[in-house]
Amino acid sequence: MIYKQPEKNQRKPNAQRAQLEARIIAAAEHAFARTGFNGTPMEAIAEAVGISKQNLIYYYPNKENLYRRVLQKTLDMWLEKMAFSDDEDASATDIIRHYIRGKLELSYENPDGSKVFAHEIMNGAPILKDYLLSHLQPQFRKDVALMKKWAKAGEIKAIEPEHFFFTIWAATQTYADFASQISLMLGKKKLTRKDFDKAADFLTDMVSHGIVANPEK
Amino acid sequence: MIYKQPEKNQRKPNAQRAQLEARIIAAAEHAFARTGFNGTPMEAIAEAVGISKQNLIYYYPNKENLYRRVLQKTLDMWLEKMAFSDDEDASATDIIRHYIRGKLELSYENPDGSKVFAHEIMNGAPILKDYLLSHLQPQFRKDVALMKKWAKAGEIKAIEPEHFFFTIWAATQTYADFASQISLMLGKKKLTRKDFDKAADFLTDMVSHGIVANPEK
DNA sequence: AGTTTCTTTTACCATTTGGTAAAACTACAA
DNA sequence: TTGTAGTTTTACCAAATGGTAAAAGAAACT
Numbered sequence: 079m080i081y082k083q084p085e086k087n088q089r090k091p092n093a094q095r096a097q098l099e100a101r102i103i104a105a106a107e108h109a110f111a112r113t114g115f116n117g118t119p120m121e122a123i124a125e126a127v128g129i130s131k132q133n134l135i136y137y138y139p140n141k142e143n144l145y146r147r148v149l150q151k152t153l154d155m156w157l158e159k160m161a162f163s164d165d166e167d168a169s170a171t172d173i174i175r176h177y178i179r180g181k182l183e184l185s186y187e188n189p190d191g192s193k194v195f196a197h198e199i200m201n202g203a204p205i206l207k208d209y210l211l212s213h214l215q216p217q218f219r220k221d222v223a224l225m226k227k228w229a230k231a232g233e234i235k236a237i238e239p240e241h242f243f244f245t246i247w248a249a250t251q252t253y254a255d256f257a258s259q260i261s262l263m264l265g266k267k268k269l270t271r272k273d274f275d276k277a278a279d280f281l282t283d284m285v286s287h288g289i290v291a292n293p294e295k
Numbered sequence: 296m297i298y299k300q301p302e303k304n305q306r307k308p309n310a311q312r313a314q315l316e317a318r319i320i321a322a323a324e325h326a327f328a329r330t331g332f333n334g335t336p337m338e339a340i341a342e343a344v345g346i347s348k349q350n351l352i353y354y355y356p357n358k359e360n361l362y363r364r365v366l367q368k369t370l371d372m373w374l375e376k377m378a379f380s381d382d383e384d385a386s387a388t389d390i391i392r393h394y395i396r397g398k399l400e401l402s403y404e405n406p407d408g409s410k411v412f413a414h415e416i417m418n419g420a421p422i423l424k425d426y427l428l429s430h431l432q433p434q435f436r437k438d439v440a441l442m443k444k445w446a447k448a449g450e451i452k453a454i455e456p457e458h459f460f461f462t463i464w465a466a467t468q469t470y471a472d473f474a475s476q477i478s479l480m481l482g483k484k485k486l487t488r489k490d491f492d493k494a495a496d497f498l499t500d501m502v503s504h505g506i507v508a509n510p511e512k
Numbered sequence: 513a514g515t516t517t518c519t520t521t522t523a524c525c526a527t528t529t530g531g532t533a534a535a536a537c538t539a540c541a542a
Numbered sequence: 543t544t545g546t547a548g549t550t551t552t553a554c555c556a557a558a559t560g561g562t563a564a565a566a567g568a569a570a571c572t
Contacts, residue, residue, distance in 0.1 A: 095548085112418050117333030119529060131530085133550055141530065171507050193417050199476045200410050201329050210479055218480050234506050241497035242506065244477055245466040252465030259416045260461055262427055263435050280458035288505040289451050289459065290388055312518085336559060348560090350520055358560065 095137075102127050102137055107148045111193035114201065115145050149198065149205065152191030159184045160247070161217040162224060170225075170233040175282045181250035182281075186274045192254035218243065246281075253277055312354075319344050319354055324365045328410035331418065332362050366415065366422065369408030376401045377464070378434040379441065387442075387450040392499045398467035399498075403491045409471035435460065463498075470494055 105126040109118045120141055124134040138144040159180050162173050185192055198206050225239035253260065253274060261269050283289075322343040326335045337358055341351040355361040376397045379390050402409055415423050442456035470477065470491060478486050500506075 113333045114331055114414075115334070116330045120531090121529075130551070132532095132552085135531065136549070139531080196413070196417060196472070197331075199473050200413060203475050203479070207475075207479065210476065215480060215482075232508055234508055235500075235504070237500060237506050238493055238497050240481060241494050242501070243480075244469055244473075244494070245462075245498065245501070248465040248469035248473070249462040252461055255413070256416050256461075256465070258419050258424075259427065262420070262424065263432055263460075264457060265432075276455055277458050277461070280455050281462065283452075283454060284459070284462070284505065285501065286505045286507045287452070288501065288503045289454050290503045291449055291451055337561090338559075347521070349522085349562095352561065353519070356561080 098127075099137060102134065102144075103148060103151060106138075106144055107151070107190045107194060110145060110148055110197065111190035114194075114197035115142075116201075120144075146205065148194060152188060152194065153209065155188070156184070156191065156195065157213055157217070160214060162221045170228040171286060174285060178246060178250065178281050178285065179278050181246065182253065182274050182278050185250055185254035186269075186271060189254035189257060192251050196251070196255045246285075249281055250277075315344075315346075316354060319351065319361075320365060320368060323355075323361055324368070324407045324411060327362060327365055327414065328407035331411075331414035332359075333418075337361075363422065365411060369405060369411065370426065372405070373401070373408065373412065374430055374434070377431060379438045387445040388503060391502060395463060395467065395498050395502065396495050398463065399470060399491050399495050402467055402471035403486075403488060406471035406474060409468050413468070413472045463502075466498055467494075 102123070106118075106123045109123050109126060112118075120134060121131045123144075124131040127134065138147070162177055163180075165173065165176075168176070195206075198204075203210060221243065222239040225234065225237075225242065228234045229236045229239075253269065257269055260273075261267065264273070266273075319340070323335075323340045326340050326343060329335075337351060338348045340361075341348045344351065355364070379394055380397075382390065382393075385393070412423075415421075420427060438460065439456040442451065442454075442459065445451045446453045446456075470486065474486055477490075478484065481490070483490075
């Protein structure tokens with residue numbers, strides 16, 4: 079063998095390093111989730127990890143890069159759940175229900191990611207704009223088209239699918255983004271999986287048949 | 296008359312001052328809406344108004360006070376729209392529809408207020424917590440109770456009213472908070488009143504009868 | 513014109529913040 | 543035991559940030 083193995087001289091470091099980097103990303107995500115990019119000092123992240131600011135900078139020499147990493151980490155996972163699963167056999171209702179549960183599951187599993195995303199959007203999506211246009215919009219348009227097909231086929235009513243998505247996105251992400259308000263209203267310290275299950279039940283029910291008992295039309 | 300009139304010596308100042316203060320509050324609201332309390336420097340607000348930072352500090356000597364003013368300004372108006380109107384004659388459906396339109400109207404008229412509110416909640420509502428408990432929660436509980444009465448009376452289905460409110464709050468506020476994402480998805484520069492009207496139509500329809508054409512149950 | 517009140521500018525200042533540079537330390541392989 | 547790569551600490555720094563103090567300007571009433 080002519081080429082030396084690059085892994086040879088860095089066994090232990092790599093493993094520990096990966097772990098620490100993961101802790102940093104998690105702490106950064108949590109911090110950015112609360113106060114956004116501008117409102118979060120590097121110091122705060124370092125403190126949460128339990129290392130010095132300079133040490134943090136050794137691992138992530140640039141705040142914006144760290145922020146982009148945090149965004150990226152969630153984004154791919156995120157994007158997947160933002161689109162309908164393309165199960166050919168499933169009915170419209172099934173796909174929609176599965177969609178709602180998947181999005182709520184994500185809000186439960188990764189509330190910080192949801193909040194970082196929310197901060198970014200509220201700030202005008204300066205960094206995400208291109209990504210949203212190139213990755214999310216195509217998905218969105220495909221799913222909107224699919225819903226229009228469903229409407230034509232008589233599977234669902236003739237609604238505006240765009241607003242359906244905005245509503246579902248909002249209603250599912252709110253259990254992450256607005257968790258503090260929701261738990262305050264419910265009078266509990268924090269939301270449990272049960273709360274998310276109930277949210278899913280409510281949402282799927284409402285989407286299916288509405289909440290009015292005997293609508294005249 | 297023994298007592299001097301306190302208004303006497305400050306006619307013109309008061310009028311102009313009130314105007315400038317209003318401009319400052321509006322600029323502050325806009326800035327806090329984008330980057331939240333921690334992420335917004337006083338300098339940025341001053342610049343938006345077109346005055347120096349020191350001059351801004353002359354009017355609002357303390358950043359947190361300015362922020363509280365901004366919050367307070369929106370809050371009362373806000374709270375009113377967070378509760379059902381208590382029209383004795385109106386049907387459940389009417390009240391709910393009126394509610395949805397009112398909240399969307401507010402999102403359209405005051406998107407910045409909505410965003411400031413969102414930042415505050417995402418940061419754990421450090422300042423609003425007490426206010427929400429003392430002012431919003433009672434309203435919320437009253438309205439939840441009312442919906443349970445409606446359910447018992449057979450006017451609406453047996454859903455969990457709590458989640459109904461979380462959904463409506465989220466779905467209406469998203470047109471303010473996530474406007475940049477929504478307009479990006481729709482391929483338009485900004486949202487118009489027409490978009491909000493369509494959102495209201497969609498939401499009221501879905502809440503009334505759902506979107507599935509012939510639900511089996 | 514002079515005085516008073518309100519407003520704006522000028523001059524600072526301590527702390528915070530993102531980031532550099534290099535020294536000191538640690539673990540481990542040769 | 544010594545060299546080396548990886549890591550942490552120490553020592554700084556310039557710019558940004560929230561805020562103070564006081565001088566200078568404007569307006570308006572006497």
